[in-house]
Amino acid sequence: MLAQAVMLGSLVPAHIQNIAPYIPSKPDDVLCEMFNCQQIYRLNNNENALGPTPEAKAAMIKFNPRAAAIYPSGDAYHLRHRLGERFGLDPDAFVVGNGANEVIAFVINAFCQAGDNIITADKTFAVYEWVAEFSGFKAKLIPLKDYCFDAESMLKAIDDRTKILFVCNPNNPTGTYWNEQQLRDFLDRVAGRQIVVIDEAYAEFVEAPDFPDGMKLIKEYPNVVVFRTFSKMYGLAALRIGYMAGAPEVVDVIRRTCVVYSVNAMAQTAALATMNNTGEHVAATRRLVWEAKNYLQQELTNMGLFHIAGEGNYMMIRLPISDTLAYRKLMQQGFMVRTMTGFRFPNHIRVTMETLPVMEGFIRALKASLPII
Amino acid sequence: MNSKKTVELQVPLQVDMLPVVVGCAEQTAQAFGFGKKEQLSLSLAVEEVFAFLAAQGQADETMRFACRYGGYYIEAACTFPRHVLPTKMFNMTARVVVEDEDSLAGMGLLLAARTVDHFKIVIEKDGRMGIYLTLEKHYPQTSPETVPIVPQSGFYLSDPGKEEIKQFARYVTSFYSTTSPAFCHFPGKLVDMIGSEEYDAVLVKDDKGNIGGGFLWQYNGKMAECYGPYVFTVQDKVSALLVEGAIAKLARTGRLCLAIRQPTEQVPAGYFETLGEVCSLTPEGALLCHTALYRQLEEDNGMAVFAHPLIEFFMRERYNHLALPRQMRTTVYEGEGRLADSAISAKLDRLQTTATLCILVAGDDIENNLAIHIAALRSQGAKNIFFELDLGKAEEVQLVPAIIAVGFQPQLILPWGGCGDVIVFMHLGEESVCLRKP
Numbered sequence: 001m002l003a004q005a006v007m008l009g010s011l012v013p014a015h016i017q018n019i020a021p022y023i024p025s026k027p028d029d030v031l032c033e034m035f036n037c038q039q040i041y042r043l044n045n046n047e048n049a050l051g052p053t054p055e056a057k058a059a060m061i062k063f064n065p066r067a068a069a070i071y072p073s074g075d076a077y078h079l080r081h082r083l084g085e086r087f088g089l090d091p092d093a094f095v096v097g098n099g100a101n102e103v104i105a106f107v108i109n110a111f112c113q114a115g116d117n118i119i120t121a122d123k124t125f126a127v128y129e130w131v132a133e134f135s136g137f138k139a140k141l142i143p144l145k146d147y148c149f150d151a152e153s154m155l156k157a158i159d160d161r162t163k164i165l166f167v168c169n170p171n172n173p174t175g176t177y178w179n180e181q182q183l184r185d186f187l188d189r190v191a192g193r194q195i196v197v198i199d200e201a202y203a204e205f206v207e208a209p210d211f212p213d214g215m216k217l218i219k220e221y222p223n224v225v226v227f228r229t230f231s232k233m234y235g236l237a238a239l240r241i242g243y244m245a246g247a248p249e250v251v252d253v254i255r256r257t258c259v260v261y262s263v264n265a266m267a268q269t270a271a272l273a274t275m276n277n278t279g280e281h282v283a284a285t286r287r288l289v290w291e292a293k294n295y296l297q298q299e300l301t302n303m304g305l306f307h308i309a310g311e312g313n314y315m316m317i318r319l320p321i322s323d324t325l326a327y328r329k330l331m332q333q334g335f336m337v338r339t340m341t342g343f344r345f346p347n348h349i350r351v352t353m354e355t356l357p358v359m360e361g362f363i364r365a366l367k368a369s370l371p372i373i
Numbered sequence: 374m375n376s377k378k379t380v381e382l383q384v385p386l387q388v389d390m391l392p393v394v395v396g397c398a399e400q401t402a403q404a405f406g407f408g409k410k411e412q413l414s415l416s417l418a419v420e421e422v423f424a425f426l427a428a429q430g431q432a433d434e435t436m437r438f439a440c441r442y443g444g445y446y447i448e449a450a451c452t453f454p455r456h457v458l459p460t461k462m463f464n465m466t467a468r469v470v471v472e473d474e475d476s477l478a479g480m481g482l483l484l485a486a487r488t489v490d491h492f493k494i495v496i497e498k499d500g501r502m503g504i505y506l507t508l509e510k511h512y513p514q515t516s517p518e519t520v521p522i523v524p525q526s527g528f529y530l531s532d533p534g535k536e537e538i539k540q541f542a543r544y545v546t547s548f549y550s551t552t553s554p555a556f557c558h559f560p561g562k563l564v565d566m567i568g569s570e571e572y573d574a575v576l577v578k579d580d581k582g583n584i585g586g587g588f589l590w591q592y593n594g595k596m597a598e599c600y601g602p603y604v605f606t607v608q609d610k611v612s613a614l615l616v617e618g619a620i621a622k623l624a625r626t627g628r629l630c631l632a633i634r635q636p637t638e639q640v641p642a643g644y645f646e647t648l649g650e651v652c653s654l655t656p657e658g659a660l661l662c663h664t665a666l667y668r669q670l671e672e673d674n675g676m677a678v679f680a681h682p683l684i685e686f687f688m689r690e691r692y693n694h695l696a697l698p699r700q701m702r703t704t705v706y707e708g709e710g711r712l713a714d715s716a717i718s719a720k721l722d723r724l725q726t727t728a729t730l731c732i733l734v735a736g737d738d739i740e741n742n743l744a745i746h747i748a749a750l751r752s753q754g755a756k757n758i759f760f761e762l763d764l765g766k767a768e769e770v771q772l773v774p775a776i777i778a779v780g781f782q783p784q785l786i787l788p789w790g791g792c793g794d795v796i797v798f799m800h801l802g803e804e805s806v807c808l809r810k811p
Contacts, residue, residue, distance in 0.1 A: 020627020
């Protein structure tokens with residue numbers, strides 16, 4: 001008997017029909033074969049070149065394989081309590097997710113219904129926009145101003161169906177940030193009418209003294225929700241663990257849309273151990289990023305390439321050729337960068353800061369990829 | 374504005390259902406705002422198609438009939454079991470021999486093809502066959518004497534309104550005369566094309582609201598096929614602004630790439646890669662040559678493609694030029710079983726006197742079949758005949774010797790132009806021009 005065809009046309013909602021699936025990059029062995037290179041240096045995902053903290057490494061080594069047969073804590077109980085101690089907040093002020101991407105979906109689903117919208121920037125982390133749109137909500141995208149979130153235009157775009165404003169601080173990919181005064185001014189003008197999400201995925205990389213700590217604003221502004229992750233500074237990207245914090249009454253609403261048991265036991269164990277690190281890991285990572293940025297900025301200036309080196313462990317570079325072509329040419333030499341066309345910065349690439357020898361190799365590959373400079 | 378509206382019927386493939394289908398086509402065209410002439414043209418074409426199919430079908434078989442309003446056109450789609458239109462029979466849409474009874478049976482399909490603006494036969498994903506008849510709305514042609522104001526400063530990107538689209542179309546025909554796309558001569562049509570959401574555009578305006586330029590594209594599967602950029606000022610930043618605006622609009626749509634087959638001289642440097650030179654004849658017979666341009670919107674992490682030895686060098690050179698990661702797998706026909714009759718789909722654009730062929734079914738008679746199609750298309754006035762072949766399908770690539778033997782030459786590769794990469798051949802006929810290597 002012939003298999004019946006699925007009538008997808010009538011099953012798939014219109015807003016899903018118009019969305020293309022995100023295709024992640026292939027594994028290194030496949031890429032090496034495809035691009036005929038020996039090794040891939042992944043400078044595309046802003047991972048930490050130093051890896052996890054020594055404490056997390058030890059915890060993972062000690063992890064009892066028998067624990068894999070047991071369901072993890074469904075709401076990351078111990079980790080939430082530990083986060084509460086660290087930030088001086090109630091453990092119920094936290095939701096731990098399978099990476100920060102998951103908590104973005106929790107927040108949007110908790111507050112938006114048909115006809116609602118969210119507001120964010122046009123050139124920022126794409127997941128706010130994607131989650132809103134595949135959930136059937138409009139994403140109002142406000143152009144950056146001088147590579148920075150434009151508070152005034154975001155406030156002007158608010159209407160009576162706006163539920164959430166997403167601010168990426170510091171912004172990925174430009175590295176710009178709102179200082180504490182700018183953020184407070186913005187929150188004062190929102191005046192609790194909308195949820196304001198402050199995505200601080202790269203906060204631990206920032207050394208500027210005027211950079212605000214969103215966690216400290218939650219008590220004062222109960223409409224603030226802060227995102228943090230263990231993927232970037234703390235090197236646990238493969239384990240997929242991130243969290244959000246907010247006023248307990250707000251988090252209580254968000255928790256209603258959460259998928260429990262989505263964070264695995266190894267991730268919870270490693271994240272808990274990470275919190276035992278007393279700061280050496282952050283300091284060492286910041287040193288690495290500073291050295292890499294310093295080197296890269298000098299080289300790029302010598303090459304005459306415009307670049308934006310803000311906060312975070314990444315840098316954006318404008319090229320005289322298409323970024324997607326540059327990607328392929330760099331891949332042939334074993335360097336994977338992030339093309340910025342998808343961030344609406346055509347002909348720009350974003351490069352993760354790595355150790356100096358890797359950065360030197362990247363510069364050699366970049367020079368070989370570009371027309372005469 | 375999304376102007377999509379669809380009327381659907383499921384009818385038994387029986388001759389007594391003819392009035393139902395024809396009536397549906399005519400009344401739908403009327404409801405969609407088409408004039409009496411277009412209503413009759415569409416219903417005549419549908420009548421010919423259905424009469425033919427009903428004569429071939431069995432009592433318990435059905436045809437799905439859908440009339441879709443695309444803003445500037447109406448499309449009637451007839452979908453039916455594949456055996457109803459035998460391979461041999463539907464190739465006859467390309468030629469009719471009056472002495473041949475079988476051939477005369479196919480006369481109805483030929484008539485249908487000639488009654489509408491676009492006619493194509495496809496094999497659907499579910500294995501059924503589809504005949505698509507498209508009739509475009511008639512629009513008044515723009516007045517050629519319009520002289521645009523030359524804007525000067527303060528340029529910014531803008532999503533165009535209806536009147537701006539019309540003004541832009543008139544500017545394009547005025548500034549670019551013979552190289553302007555045919556649809557720009559019909560400003561109202563361009564408004565409806567963009568309204569259909571099959572096309573889109575960005576404009577650049579100056580601080581007084583004057584249009585300084587524009588860039589258009591058609592959504593075509595994974596690709597955006599672009600026109601322009603059209604620039605009406607000496608300000609050199611305008612073209613880059615247009616291209617960046619288009620890329621920003623396309624960036625998160627899931628499209629993998631954009632291509633400009635006939636770019637203008639104002640394309641900014643550094644944004645595109647060259648695909649190769651395309652030469653074609655206009656309906657008036659003038660020769661036009663352009664270097665087709667391309668850029669990807671997403672990171673390309675490679676795929677496998679099939680290569681016949683006759684085009685392997687060409688492919689390798691093109692892929693190296695584009696730094697595209699492709700694993701080339703050589704394939705040749707070695708006598709394995711395949712169908713005797715091939716099937717070719719011909720997409721005929723009568724307005725542009727251009728035909729594009731592709732393989733529907735690989736068969737032993739491909740060379741003869743192609744030769745007949747070419748002769749028929751030439752006799753119908755086609756000045757440019759292209760052949761598009763999917764490099765992801767080994768059975769198609771094995772037909773390369775026949776394709777070359779009848780006078781086609783590879784012209785360029787459109788990465789991600791179909792399911793995967795598509796190689797475009799052009800037929801070097803008597804009226805065609807000699808093509809240069811990219």
